[in-house]
Amino acid sequence: MNGWSKRLTDWPPFVRELAGTLSVHAQYILHGNVRDRFLVPPKPSSLPLVDVLWEALRPDGYLALIRYDPVHGFTAHAEAEQGVAARLLGTGVIGSAPSMDALRKHLTAVAQGPARMALVIDYASRLLVSPAHINQDEHDFFRFALKLAEQATPQLGGPAERQAALFNPLIWLVDGERDLPAWLMASGPRVRTIGVALPGLDERARTSRMLAVDLGLLDAPAGSDGARAMEQFARQTDGMRTRDLHEIVRLARDRGMGATELPDAVRIYKLGFEDNLWHRGELRRRIQEGESWLHERVRGQRRAVLKTLDILKRAALGLSGAQATAPGTRPRGVLFFAGPTGVGKTELAKAVAELVFGEADSFLRFDMSEFSAEHAADRLIGAPPGYVGFEAGGELTSAVRRMPFRVILFDEIEKAHPQVLDKFLQILEDGRLTDGQGMTTHFSECVLVFTSNLGIRREDPRTGERVRTVDESMEPEEVRETVLDTINQHFTDKLNRPELLNRFGDNIVVFDFISATVAAQIFDGQLDNIIRRVSEQHRVTVDLTSRARDDLRELCPFSPQNGGRGIGNALESAFINPLARELFDRDAAPGGTLRILGVDGGDPVTLRVESP
Numbered sequence: 001m002n003g004w005s006k007r008l009t010d011w012p013p014f015v016r017e018l019a020g021t022l023s024v025h026a027q028y029i030l031h032g033n034v035r036d037r038f039l040v041p042p043k044p045s046s047l048p049l050v051d052v053l054w055e056a057l058r059p060d061g062y063l064a065l066i067r068y069d070p071v072h073g074f075t076a077h078a079e080a081e082q083g084v085a086a087r088l089l090g091t092g093v094i095g096s097a098p099s100m101d102a103l104r105k106h107l108t109a110v111a112q113g114p115a116r117m118a119l120v121i122d123y124a125s126r127l128l129v130s131p132a133h134i135n136q137d138e139h140d141f142f143r144f145a146l147k148l149a150e151q152a153t154p155q156l157g158g159p160a161e162r163q164a165a166l167f168n169p170l171i172w173l174v175d176g177e178r179d180l181p182a183w184l185m186a187s188g189p190r191v192r193t194i195g196v197a198l199p200g201l202d203e204r205a206r207t208s209r210m211l212a213v214d215l216g217l218l219d220a221p222a223g224s225d226g227a228r229a230m231e232q233f234a235r236q237t238d239g240m241r242t243r244d245l246h247e248i249v250r251l252a253r254d255r256g257m258g259a260t261e262l263p264d265a266v267r268i269y270k271l272g273f274e275d276n277l278w279h280r281g282e283l284r285r286r287i288q289e290g291e292s293w294l295h296e297r298v299r300g301q302r303r304a305v306l307k308t309l310d311i312l313k314r315a316a317l318g319l320s321g322a323q324a325t326a327p328g329t330r331p332r333g334v335l336f337f338a339g340p341t342g343v344g345k346t347e348l349a350k351a352v353a354e355l356v357f358g359e360a361d362s363f364l365r366f367d368m369s370e371f372s373a374e375h376a377a378d379r380l381i382g383a384p385p386g387y388v389g390f391e392a393g394g395e396l397t398s399a400v401r402r403m404p405f406r407v408i409l410f411d412e413i414e415k416a417h418p419q420v421l422d423k424f425l426q427i428l429e430d431g432r433l434t435d436g437q438g439m440t441t442h443f444s445e446c447v448l449v450f451t452s453n454l455g456i457r458r459e460d461p462r463t464g465e466r467v468r469t470v471d472e473s474m475e476p477e478e479v480r481e482t483v484l485d486t487i488n489q490h491f492t493d494k495l496n497r498p499e500l501l502n503r504f505g506d507n508i509v510v511f512d513f514i515s516a517t518v519a520a521q522i523f524d525g526q527l528d529n530i531i532r533r534v535s536e537q538h539r540v541t542v543d544l545t546s547r548a549r550d551d552l553r554e555l556c557p558f559s560p561q562n563g564g565r566g567i568g569n570a571l572e573s574a575f576i577n578p579l580a581r582e583l584f585d586r587d588a589a590p591g592g593t594l595r596i597l598g599v600d601g602g603d604p605v606t607l608r609v610e611s612p
Helices: 003-007 013-019 049-060 084-089 100-111 136-151 201-215 225-236 242-254 259-271 281-297 302-316 345-357 374-381 395-402 418-430 476-494 498-504 516-538 546-555 563-586
Strands: 027-032 037-040 045-048 064-069 073-079 117-121 155-157 164-166 170-174 191-196 333-338 363-367 407-411 432-434 440-442 447-452 457-459 466-468 508-510 541-544 593-600 606-609
Touching: 013 027, 013 049, 013 191, 027 136, 037 049, 037 201, 037 242, 045 049, 045 201, 049 064, 049 073, 049 117, 049 170, 064 084, 064 100, 073 084, 084 100, 084 117, 100 117, 100 136, 100 170, 136 170, 201 225, 201 242, 225 259, 242 259, 281 302, 281 345, 302 333, 302 345, 302 447, 302 508, 333 345, 333 476, 333 498, 345 363, 345 407, 345 447, 363 395, 374 395, 374 418, 374 432, 395 440, 418 432, 418 447, 418 498, 476 498, 476 508, 516 541, 516 546, 516 563, 541 546, 546 563, 546 593, 563 593, 563 606
Parallel strands: 027 170, 027 191, 064 117, 117 170, 333 447, 333 508, 363 407, 407 447, 541 593
Antiparallel strands: 037 045, 064 073, 155 164, 432 440, 457 466, 593 606
């Protein structure tokens, strides 16, 4: 192991890679997590990236680290000898923002200068408008930079014990790997591209131990509540920067929170919401009292309702995904509703939103038949930079950022394009998505509901016709087994996405066919809804005789294939349309009564109304 590698053993990987290759590379492009803070030994301290670079370069005899950015121009970031940067660049350069033409001269002065120095070109992504469509001036500048890399020569220097021929590196800091012209980034051995990764669990754990000082846990023994809280904090911040950990602890300290309250601080920092709707006192009462209400709202689906309530109770207690390493990042609840059409899958999802969050506005629905094209994922998370719709953001990500506490329904999931399914996989696993604008959306407070009609019909291989796979004559267990086998085959064999199926786990609920008894209850409930709506909106009482109700039942026959939705469609034609006609033509006054004696079929359907 040579000198530099021994010295930098515990340093971030990107630093070791850069410092270990200074003898062969003249320029470096650092991309990714370049705005973070990084732990450096011996006593762990957290420093910005440019400070870390200086601490790594200085022992090899570098006399100055010069920094350039498009706003402030040149600054002497750090110097081992006072004024060495100014002497190299010339009078008046430090503190100025020269033109692009003048910038070329100063790049040359550093790269070919007699003193060992490094130049960091910060915010390099902002030096050009679009890396895919650069103008002539931009092209000339980066072509010059490439030629400078090819012509640069390493110079002997450094302390006596580590004399080596090293380049004076130009270090470009960019946000994304493709933010500079592709031909520069892939130009050959003199330009090296290095990714700066987000901190892993080990680095976050070391950072959390260092930050424990701010929370009064300097000497918290291993296994204590404080130590365990900081360990959990490190796991909860998966996908976040070290800088974010600093800010979260500062937020907790400013609000007088202790270590055990860090999960709330993480939520506030990520979502921007101080009030956690899942922790409201009345939520437990609503869920406890909601069983009878849900059974009334979604009739004939006792098993589905009980399974849904179990998941809501688990979500309210914060135990969703408790078996995972970082459970706090996953969605609060995940449900997969399968089964025949018109049996209450969508209705149960809406009811969950109303039960948990107290309002239907927290319900968000996406029809996956609209997301069958390859580019459809852009609608969810936003188009990439440079594409139409980039500025608008994604429909899904934007909505969840506005209100993180939601029930989100993805209807008929089997119709979505595989690339859309990959986004769902990321949400289910990590609880977050990064949109086309680089903004991260967190789904940790959402309940996700997926619905599917898989297993109800199949395509006959001989005729190509859609034929029924299950029907109401089959036993419920047989229906469930057939539907579950079809779902498993669809995700595993057809889509080759078994990992997505695994994320749903035991949360797949197969709804039963609606029986004739349940259909009669749904009919009465929907009929009462119509009468109540007329009373509330127009203050007109609609009085149906028993004969009129019987007439409507005959005009609205129940079909197990169409379920409750078929009953609603029939009622719309057989009752709502003629009722609206009567109210409109009679100009019914508030406070009046419309007594319906019977309903006559035909085209159109007519009502027999008692004369005033």
